[in-house]
Amino acid sequence: MDPLLPTLDELARRLAQISPGDTSALTALRNELACAVAQPPLCNSMAPAAIAERVLASIDKLVAGRARSPAQALARACKLLRTAAVDARPGDMTGPLVGASTAAAGSPRREIPAPPASAPRLTSERPTQADPENVFSLEYMELSPLAAVAPETPAAAGRDQPAPPPAEAVPEEEPDWELAEQFVGEAHQYLADAEAALLHLESTPGDPNAIGTIFRAFHTIKGVSAFMGLSTVTAVAHSAETLLSRMRDGEIRCSGGYASLALSSIDVLKGLLAQVAKRVAPKMTPALDALRARLTEPEAHGIMADGVVGLLPSGVEEAEAAAAPQPGAEPVVQDTWIRVRTDRLDRLIDMVGELVIAQSIVSQETAAMVDARSGLHRKVTQADKIIRALQDLSMSLRMVPLRQTFQKVARVVRDVGQKSGRSVQFLIEGDTTEMDRNMVDVIADPLIHMARNAVDHGLEPNADARKLAGKSTQGTVRLAAIRSGGEVVLQLSDDGAGIDPARIAKKAIERGLIETAAGMAEADILALIFEPGFSTRDEVTDVSGRGVGMDVVKRGVEALKGRIEISSKIGEGTTFSLHLPLTLAITDGMLVRVGSQRYVIPSVAIRVSLRPEPKQLSTISERGEFLQLRGELVPICRLHHLFGIYDAQEDPAAGLLVVVNDGSKPVAILVDEVLGQQQVVTKALGAFWGELPGVAGGAILGDGRVGLILDVIGVAGLARQRSSHTRMRAYPTSSFELS
Amino acid sequence: MSQQSGIDPKATWRELGGKYLTFVLGSEEEYGIPIRHVQEIIGLLPITTVPGAPSDVLGVINLRGKIVPITDLRQKFGIAAGPESSQACIIVVSAHGMSTGIIADRVREVIEIKGDTIEPPPSFGADVEVAHILGIATTSTRARILLDIERALPESSRAA
Numbered sequence: 001m002d003p004l005l006p007t008l009d010e011l012a013r014r015l016a017q018i019s020p021g022d023t024s025a026l027t028a029l030r031n032e033l034a035c036a037v038a039q040p041p042l043c044n045s046m047a048p049a050a051i052a053e054r055v056l057a058s059i060d061k062l063v064a065g066r067a068r069s070p071a072q073a074l075a076r077a078c079k080l081l082r083t084a085a086v087d088a089r090p091g092d093m094t095g096p097l098v099g100a101s102t103a104a105a106g107s108p109r110r111e112i113p114a115p116p117a118s119a120p121r122l123t124s125e126r127p128t129q130a131d132p133e134n135v136f137s138l139e140y141m142e143l144s145p146l147a148a149v150a151p152e153t154p155a156a157a158g159r160d161q162p163a164p165p166p167a168e169a170v171p172e173e174e175p176d177w178e179l180a181e182q183f184v185g186e187a188h189q190y191l192a193d194a195e196a197a198l199l200h201l202e203s204t205p206g207d208p209n210a211i212g213t214i215f216r217a218f219h220t221i222k223g224v225s226a227f228m229g230l231s232t233v234t235a236v237a238h239s240a241e242t243l244l245s246r247m248r249d250g251e252i253r254c255s256g257g258y259a260s261l262a263l264s265s266i267d268v269l270k271g272l273l274a275q276v277a278k279r280v281a282p283k284m285t286p287a288l289d290a291l292r293a294r295l296t297e298p299e300a301h302g303i304m305a306d307g308v309v310g311l312l313p314s315g316v317e318e319a320e321a322a323a324a325p326q327p328g329a330e331p332v333v334q335d336t337w338i339r340v341r342t343d344r345l346d347r348l349i350d351m352v353g354e355l356v357i358a359q360s361i362v363s364q365e366t367a368a369m370v371d372a373r374s375g376l377h378r379k380v381t382q383a384d385k386i387i388r389a390l391q392d393l394s395m396s397l398r399m400v401p402l403r404q405t406f407q408k409v410a411r412v413v414r415d416v417g418q419k420s421g422r423s424v425q426f427l428i429e430g431d432t433t434e435m436d437r438n439m440v441d442v443i444a445d446p447l448i449h450m451a452r453n454a455v456d457h458g459l460e461p462n463a464d465a466r467k468l469a470g471k472s473t474q475g476t477v478r479l480a481a482i483r484s485g486g487e488v489v490l491q492l493s494d495d496g497a498g499i500d501p502a503r504i505a506k507k508a509i510e511r512g513l514i515e516t517a518a519g520m521a522e523a524d525i526l527a528l529i530f531e532p533g534f535s536t537r538d539e540v541t542d543v544s545g546r547g548v549g550m551d552v553v554k555r556g557v558e559a560l561k562g563r564i565e566i567s568s569k570i571g572e573g574t575t576f577s578l579h580l581p582l583t584l585a586i587t588d589g590m591l592v593r594v595g596s597q598r599y600v601i602p603s604v605a606i607r608v609s610l611r612p613e614p615k616q617l618s619t620i621s622e623r624g625e626f627l628q629l630r631g632e633l634v635p636i637c638r639l640h641h642l643f644g645i646y647d648a649q650e651d652p653a654a655g656l657l658v659v660v661n662d663g664s665k666p667v668a669i670l671v672d673e674v675l676g677q678q679q680v681v682t683k684a685l686g687a688f689w690g691e692l693p694g695v696a697g698g699a700i701l702g703d704g705r706v707g708l709i710l711d712v713i714g715v716a717g718l719a720r721q722r723s724s725h726t727r728m729r730a731y732p733t734s735s736f737e738l739s
Numbered sequence: 740m741s742q743q744s745g746i747d748p749k750a751t752w753r754e755l756g757g758k759y760l761t762f763v764l765g766s767e768e769e770y771g772i773p774i775r776h777v778q779e780i781i782g783l784l785p786i787t788t789v790p791g792a793p794s795d796v797l798g799v800i801n802l803r804g805k806i807v808p809i810t811d812l813r814q815k816f817g818i819a820a821g822p823e824s825s826q827a828c829i830i831v832v833s834a835h836g837m838s839t840g841i842i843a844d845r846v847r848e849v850i851e852i853k854g855d856t857i858e859p860p861p862s863f864g865a866d867v868e869v870a871h872i873l874g875i876a877t878t879s880t881r882a883r884i885l886l887d888i889e890r891a892l893p894e895s896s897r898a899a
Contacts, residue, residue, distance in 0.1 A: 350803075350804035350805060351803070351804055353804050354803050354804035597787075597788060642790070643790035644790060683805075683806050684806070685789065685799060685806055685808070692789065692790070692791040692792065693791060694790065694791065695789065695790065695791065698787075698799060698806045700801050700804060700806075704801055705785045705787060705801060706787040706798075706799045706800060706801045706806055707787065708787065708789065708790075
């Protein structure tokens, strides 16, 4: 493990010392935890990472002020983080067992005095506080050390005197059902693994990996259920863990009565989880108590490795029956999460898209019907609403939160800060914002590149420079995601020195990018950093500034049909805003007609569309036709020539010119008419012919026919090629025209 | 192209026996493709021309939300299109793991062709490409050309 990183133990200890109201301290710790989770060894171990994620979620809730009782939520988060810390210790489950157990038991003990630190103060300051929630949480805080220690001490407390079950120590409370539902799905997975491992152990006794798996399953379920406030689940898992720790320590073999006992505890837990799935907090019953007694002291109940093989001890069946859902209840919810193959998902989305088109054809035809027989219109409208809702739902299936991407960025910021000797605070906002899965994967690289730049170029080189500028010595980099309309805006800002337009202009002149900066707006000057080969850093550093710069980022963002903006104030910092569509699957476009063909031009590329006055048009010999647009000469691209369409409008003054931006330079595309705005689902044309210049993909239009989506940059490229040849061959097209 | 070399030709053609979908290109010629390649037969749908596509590819259609390219084998084989009729249709085949449509002037039937009625494709000399022909099935009344549909489809699809 990276020695510079705080361990989970350390974080748990620090978390315990933060008072619930101190949001800035909580945020700082949250970010550190997020960093820790995002990298090895934590990111490689499922269970601790899953628990830590949950801690993150609950800290978020605290910071946002959404926690019902902050003190209690914080105490729970502490406890949970400790569980994760225990789980995360390398070799814990399979290594030398006694050592691991004592470590598990020891560390929380040391921490005990810390968590309630804020609670007594609260009591002495406001002894007459009558707020019931506060009183309740104080009680909890006083009890929580016990509750926190008990689950960790099975081994240390001695096998013959099992630790007092933690369940009784925790006051009854309403669990967080939203979290509990997620937990049930995961817990079922753990139990299934444990069950398989138990069966494997019967044939291969003493396999340390299998024992580790089982132990981890119960341990995780115990920890998380305690956090959820599911005390009965915690108690049963704890008792089972006691039995398993004896197997793990080699004291007893996993066979015969012991194995049966462990298996039946799995069955009982499954039954309890089924109750949780229905939002019922399981209650402790005498039968469950009996099972726990057997789990902690099987020998006292006549259970041992051989002898009563396969025979369930009396009482266990009862417990299973008690834990099972009530007869007549609805079927057990096994999982609240399912993994689905993406191709099936895509197919589903396709089919729903087809359904929408079929429906719109039906509703158009019924609308045209004169006699509204038997309320057909109303029924069609009803179906229409359902299908629209279905479409929205199907599009949301591919959405995933940005959290993981943000965590990658957090890691980069930390590393670059370390390497360049800067102290950097990284703030994250809106990491629960959702985007299309495909986009989330692609956006990571540009974001990481920008984050590097923000630390290495944006922030002042060292603490002294910051002091001189009258700022705190620690620099701040902030990454935020904001959903606005059909867009997600990712903002990456630093509170560094800002970008000096004069320096940019000087550099751009040196590089020959511009001739003079006179008359250029500040925003235009700043935008020069997106030009290829531009880097403002004087020396090349290890971290960034190798000549590949913001132009790569800009191209990446444009490939995602997004745009990038920059704003900067000298001395205050720089902010980059990436405006991205929510999904690549849907393109907002303008449907145009060229002869008998229709094409979709992505709206993001369109600057303006106009019917030109004849005096705006000019032909320059050897260079082609141009449109004069506000003093700018825009080359005209005749799409019908490029695509070999013979029945199109030839006269620009009689058609329409759609001015699009090809990266930086505008091009005016000649079309016959604009048919309207349309949102279309982008589909690949297939690998049949590889890349087609000028065509970005296909889309099913409102009438069910296929329309092609233009790749504006490709079209402009074709147009340039064409004008550079004196005579260019048009695309061969088929003379065979159907319908 | 060289896949068939090294195998006893006669044996290979015998093994070609099985179920074929037969269809007519132009006004006369009857062709057959192995039934396992056939996904479905649909009526003609509006075809969107794709600029830059190979010349024997007519364009693309919307097959229940999936975009499927349509090839005109008549262009490839140099056959004049038959008289316009309501019998023309699209045979959707799976080739190279993708769905592709081919235009047929008329679909005839699904028949069992016995291996011993299949003859190797005649050699017309080096100029005539016959790689896309599996063999020729002859009966007393007619001869049917059996197509290797994957080879009959455009060059670029084979490169993929």
